[in-house]
Amino acid sequence: MTLDDGKPPARSSRSSPSAMKSRSRTRRRAAIARYHILDSSAEADFDNIAMLAGRICATQSAAISFIDDDRQWFKSRCGIEASETPIEASFCAYAIGSADILVVNDATRDIRFAANPLVVGDPWVRFYAGMPILASDGTPMASLCVFDPVPRPRGLTEIEAMTLRVLASQVQSLLELRRSHIEREAQAAAKAILSKEWKHAAEHDVLTGLPHRGVFQKRLRAAMREAERNNTRVAMMLVDVDHFKQINDTLGHDAGDALLRGFANRLQSVLRKSDTVARLGGDEFGILLSGIRREEQVASVVRSMTERLHEPLLYKDRLVACNASIGVAIYPDHALTADRLTKCSDLALAEAKRTRGRAETFSAGLAADFERNARMLTIARKAIDERRFVAHYQPKIDLTTGGLVGFEALVRCDRVGKTPILPRMFAQAFADRPIALEISRQMMACVLDDIRCWQDRGLRFGHVAINTCAADFMGDDFAERLLSAIEARRLHPGVIELEVTEGVFLGRGAHHVARALTLLSTRGMRIALDDFGTGYASLTHLKQFPVDVLKIDRSFVAGIGKNAGDAAIVRALIGLGSSLGIETVAEGIETSAQAEFVKSHGCDVGQGFLYSAAQGPASVPALITRFAVREAA
Incomplete structure (x- = not known):
């Protein structure tokens, strides 16, 4: 295959190295990059092809030449020393612009x-x-x-030309095998990275x-x-x-998220780098201190942690007060298994949360509790399953007349042939929402059924x-x-007095309380604020809610x-009720002196063991007889 000397192919006549550099550099660069070939080490498969081409074509030199931006680089070569030459000296820069073999x-x-x-110098x-x-997309490279x-006036023989093409x-x-291998490696690497990212995402909390x-x-x-x-x-802490x-x-919630990130x-x-801190869910964190040899190490960390966690958090130019409760348990001092150690730490945390903002270490007493x-x-x-929650009734006495004004229904757990179980013996049940709700429902039904029975009998019991x-x-x-x-029982709401504690005002359903109490009050039901003065109940609640009765705690x-x-507190509470026009009830009266004291200071109603302990519904008629019902004014 021969071309006339000095007459380049038609395609090449329109293509100079500088023109090609300006038109196709980006495409060629991208094509070459897919093979990761430039400046790579020698490879026998490529070297053998170059050597075979030179042997068959009977030339002194042969090469596989890649055209970079400003150089031609020899992947394989024989008969020459240089590994690359400037692009301006490249024959191959013209060859890649040819449709077939370029012969000079x-x-x-x-x-x-x-x-x-x-040409004018070596070689x-x-x-x-x-x-x-060509690259896989047809780009010459x-x-x-x-x-x-x-020189060879006759150029290549037909066999030599065919061999060069093959x-x-x-x-x-x-090159395609190389690209496939590179892609497989890239896919494997990407898969490994993605797998690592998925694992990290699966094992770590997005927020913190x-x-x-x-x-x-x-x-x-x-x-x-x-x-x-x-x-x-090992010290385990729940925060x-x-x-x-x-x-x-x-x-x-943005502030809540910021607080969790801050914590x-x-x-x-x-903590040390060797320690672990995790978010266990919601607003609870877990901490592991390993390699502990002295209890003082744990105490020191707890002190530092408490001080740090109690520092206010800056959120949108305002300081947010922070506090945390911490429960601590130590292996092997408190437990020998992970599950038991977790339980011990959880018990310590529950104890710490009773007063909030402090740390508590597990003790045997907590386990007993x-x-x-x-x-x-x-x-x-x-x-609950056996429907054994029943109501016992304690009379409420008008301190002026000594007459019966009503009863307070107190929950009891009935046991056939045994003394009923008092609320204090299963007090923890009321901290469990589903259990507390079911006990309340059973009590309500029991009380309303008893009231219906008393009304049917014509008993004058006042209110309950x-x-x-x-x-x-x-x-x-x-x-x-x-x-x-x-x-449903054909009763009037006025026979019921609803007692509400401060826990109702401060609990999770507090936003429902005002609407419920207002509705019940408008229907004729009296509302009593129970245990006033023992916690967070305040004058605000007396103004915010329809309160008719103020109960002074026993x-x-x-x-x-x-x-x-x-x-002094009793006198103040009686005076408060009087000034607000709210009836006052003194609970837990056990002596005549106590009764006389609250009566002398203007208390309206008393109840307690001085008058009667709470008794079953069968005893109510006798109590009514004993304390004549006060006539309405």
Whole structure:
């Protein structure tokens, strides 16, 4: 295959190295990059092709040449020393612009190459033949070339030309194998990275970046095994953000999220790199301190943690008060298994949350309390299933006339042939919302059935006070349910006095309370504020809610004659009720002196063991007879 000397192919006549550089550099660069070939190490498969091309074409030199932006680089070469040449000296830069083999019979007679450094100097090229090598998308990027210092007027023989084409196609095949291998490696690497990212996402919390509960449990077990080998200890801490719901409700969830992130950062700042901090869910965090040899190490961390967590958080130019409760348990001092250690830490946290903002370390007494509470819950659930929650009734006495004004219904757990179980014996049950709600419902039904029975018998019992719990108001239908139950028994709401504690005002369903109490009040039901003065109930609640009765807690009444402070509180509460036009009831009156004290200071109603303990419904007729019902004014 021969071209006339000095007459380049038609396609090449429109293509100079500089023109090609400006038009196709970007495309060629991208094509070459897919093969990761430039400046790569020598490879036998490519070297053998170049050597075979030179042998068959009987030339002194052969090469596989890639055309970079400003150079031609030889992937393989034989008969020449240089590994690359400037693009201006490249024959192959012309070859890749050719549709077939570019043949230069005598370079000294070709105006494109006559002054080429490779022609006028070493390796003294006179004859050149180059077959373009294409990328998978057809982009020309390299050339398989043979060249010699002796001109060849007849160019390549047909066999030599065919061989050059076949060998060039073999180079293309090798390049595609290389690209496939690169892509497979890239896919494998991407898959590994993605798998790592998925694993990290599955094991870590998105908001705080901390490990999840599952990772925490794995590390806990690993730390315990290491502690056993090294005769050290592991401290497990559960940290709960105090009043987190109130922060969410008052400042919004963005503030809550910021608080959780702030807590996560602060926890990490006081721990060693070898320790673990995780977000276990909601506003609870878990911490593992491993390699502990002295209890002082744990105490020091707890002090630092408490100080750090109690620092106010800056959120949108305002300081948000922060507090946390911490429960601590230590392996192997408190437990020998991960599950038991978690339970011990949880019990310690529950104890710390009683007063909030402090740390509590597990003790055997907490375990005893837990077992006792667990028994309470078991008793309560069984009693619910067997419908053994009943009402006992304690009379309420007009302190002026000594007459009966009504009763307070007090819950009891009935046991056939045994003394009923008092509320204090299963008090923990009322902290469990589903149990508390079911006890309340059974009590309401029991009381209303008893009232219906008394009315049918013509008994004049006044009213019955029924206690509520925070669980009653967590839904927005308490008032409707109670009124429906009253109407179903053909009763008037006025026979019921509803007792509400401060826990109802401050609980999770507090936003439903005002509507429910207002509805019940407008229907004729009296509302009593129970245990006033013992906690957070305030004058605000007396103004905000329709309160008709103020009940003075038995703890203050018990101090009359013993504690001047308690007596002063009782006087103040009676005076408060009188000034607001609210009826006052003194609970827990056990002595005549107590009764006389509250009566002399203007208290309206008294109840307590002085008059009668709470008794079953069968005793109510006798109590009515004993204390004649006060006539309405």
